[in-house]
Amino acid sequence: MSAEPFKVWQCRTCGYIYDEEQGDPGEGLAPGTRWADIPAGWVCPLCGTPKSDFDMIEL
Amino acid sequence: MTISTEIANTIVDPTAYADGDRVDQAFAQLRREAPLEVAQPDGFDPFWVVTRHADILEVERQNELFHNGDRATVITTIEADKKVREMMGGSPHLVRSLVQMDNPDHFAYRKITQGSLLPQNLKALEARIREIARGFIDRMAEHGDRCDFARDVAFLYPLHVIMEVLGVPESDEPRMLKLTQELFGNADPDLNRTGKSITDAGEGVDSIQSVVMDFMMYFNAITEDRRAKPRDDLASLIANGKINGEPMGHLEAMSYYIIAATAGHDTTSSTTAGALWALAENPDQFARVKADPSLIPGLIEESIRWVTPVKHFMRTATADAELAGKKIAKGDWMMLSYPSGNRDEAVFDDPFSFKVDRTPNKHVAFGYGAHICLGQHLARMEMRVLWEELFARLDSVELDGTPTRMTANFVCGPKSVPIRFKMH
Numbered sequence: 326m327s328a329e330p331f332k333v334w335q336c337r338t339c340g341y342i343y344d345e346e347q348g349d350p351g352e353g354l355a356p357g358t359r360w361a362d363i364p365a366g367w368v369c370p371l372c373g374t375p376k377s378d379f380d381m382i383e384l
Numbered sequence: 385m386t387i388s389t390e391i392a393n394t395i396v397d398p399t400a401y402a403d404g405d406r407v408d409q410a411f412a413q414l415r416r417e418a419p420l421e422v423a424q425p426d427g428f429d430p431f432w433v434v435t436r437h438a439d440i441l442e443v444e445r446q447n448e449l450f451h452n453g454d455r456a457t458v459i460t461t462i463e464a465d466k467k468v469r470e471m472m473g474g475s476p477h478l479v480r481s482l483v484q485m486d487n488p489d490h491f492a493y494r495k496i497t498q499g500s501l502l503p504q505n506l507k508a509l510e511a512r513i514r515e516i517a518r519g520f521i522d523r524m525a526e527h528g529d530r531c532d533f534a535r536d537v538a539f540l541y542p543l544h545v546i547m548e549v550l551g552v553p554e555s556d557e558p559r560m561l562k563l564t565q566e567l568f569g570n571a572d573p574d575l576n577r578t579g580k581s582i583t584d585a586g587e588g589v590d591s592i593q594s595v596v597m598d599f600m601m602y603f604n605a606i607t608e609d610r611r612a613k614p615r616d617d618l619a620s621l622i623a624n625g626k627i628n629g630e631p632m633g634h635l636e637a638m639s640y641y642i643i644a645a646t647a648g649h650d651t652t653s654s655t656t657a658g659a660l661w662a663l664a665e666n667p668d669q670f671a672r673v674k675a676d677p678s679l680i681p682g683l684i685e686e687s688i689r690w691v692t693p694v695k696h697f698m699r700t701a702t703a704d705a706e707l708a709g710k711k712i713a714k715g716d717w718m719m720l721s722y723p724s725g726n727r728d729e730a731v732f733d734d735p736f737s738f739k740v741d742r743t744p745n746k747h748v749a750f751g752y753g754a755h756i757c758l759g760q761h762l763a764r765m766e767m768r769v770l771w772e773e774l775f776a777r778l779d780s781v782e783l784d785g786t787p788t789r790m791t792a793n794f795v796c797g798p799k800s801v802p803i804r805f806k807m808h
Contacts, residue, residue: 335502338753338754338756339756339760340498340501340502340503340760340761342503351743351744370746371750371752371756372752372753372754372756373441373444373445373752373753374753374754382504
């Protein structure tokens with residue numbers, strides 16, 4: 326398991342937040358799923374924005 | 385298959401939305417028999433009716449292929465469209481807000497306020513919003529055991545929140561509510577400016593235009609004030625917002641205020657009123673949330689799906705395209721029917737039942753794609769806080785008469801929700 330701290334990412338369009346620690350089980354992303362491990366074709370579940378248009382944020 | 389004139393007329397008829405069942409049945413029939421076809425109601429140009437959840441997402445996702453601003457963004461008669469274009473120098477829009485914009489303007493204008501409406505920045509408002517919610521619940525308790533939840537609570541609480549966020553003084557809230565109801569309730573004689581049914585398209589446009597002018601006069605003064613003395617409010621962001629280094633245009637600034645001051649509360653009010661209506665009709669669902677407040681987020685999403693306060697937006701194809709096997713031609717007008725998408729049997733089990741534990745609940749009530757509702761996080765937070773506070777005190781609720789809905793086909797919801805309740 327990676328020792329790297331979990332990070333939080335946010336959709337630039339709608340503000341949806343992806344927290345690596347919590348994952349998004351409803352979207353098939355188990356807790357602990359790292360951003361880098363999410364497929365490039367994944368889109369924001371709220372608004373459809375592509376993964377490339379997410380920013381890493383501090384909460 | 386083409387859409388019959390009867391069904392076509394129903395899906396644009398404000399009284400069908402007031403009835404509720406009539407429009408639900410029309411869209412259910414379309415989803416079964418003609419989920420993506422052209423309708424031409426009497427007096428309207430033809431348009432595609434996009435009824436399925438998946439097709440709505442597909443159109444909203446492709447912002448360059450399906451524009452907002454090229455034609456009217458709300459279903460409009462031929463006569464009304466002609467009148468608006470005569471008034472607006474050829475433009476089909478009386479205002480130019482984010483709703484009427486496409487990129488690059490849409491992105492540039494949205495950026496001005498988007499940051500302040502993201503969840504991490506809204507956190508700072510939660511304590512104040514809770515205080516406001518408690519105040520309205522205290523006032524509800526003062527009514528005794530009966531009130532009209534729509535008029536006494538749901539219309540006023542989100543109004544107060546957005547006006548504080550916007551920076552409008554409390555003394556002007558009744559005026560903002562009246563103007564909002566006159567705008568969205570233009571077809572409703574109980575709410576519109578004329579006090580009667582409007583059957584003439586020209587008269588309808590005049591009525592809306594006079595409301596828009598009143599809004600503009602009001603917000604013109606706010607702009608001048610905030611440019612001179614900026615504050616920590618949304619009005620100051622709009623007044624001082626720059627597009628490509630220049631102050632935003634007058635029409636665009638006025639339109640920005642208008643959308644914040646109208647859609648910023650009316651939709652949340654409708655959803656809140658519709659939620660309590662649904663809970664009163666479904667005591668098992670009320671009991672579940674009462675026993676387990678962790679269901680409140682589920683209640684909120686289901687209420688938003690259930691009410692779907694924005695009934696449609698129109699899009700225009702910028703090029704020939706194919707959608708779900710149909711050939712869409714450049715210039716075609718398309719109605720995205722959100723209530724239909726949110727009752728789509730292919731996505732929602734038992735869609736005509738109100739279930740606070742519905743999972744998943746990927747409704748399209750906020751839209752999808754670049755135009756997704758800017759205020760969605762504020763709306764959810766307002767509702768969460770209200771329900772947390774109300775469920776802590778509300779022991780029971782039942783209807784105390786027959787609720788009614790607004791007569792409107794664009795942004796609308798309950799007009800009256802009389803209830804009897806017990807509160808401690």
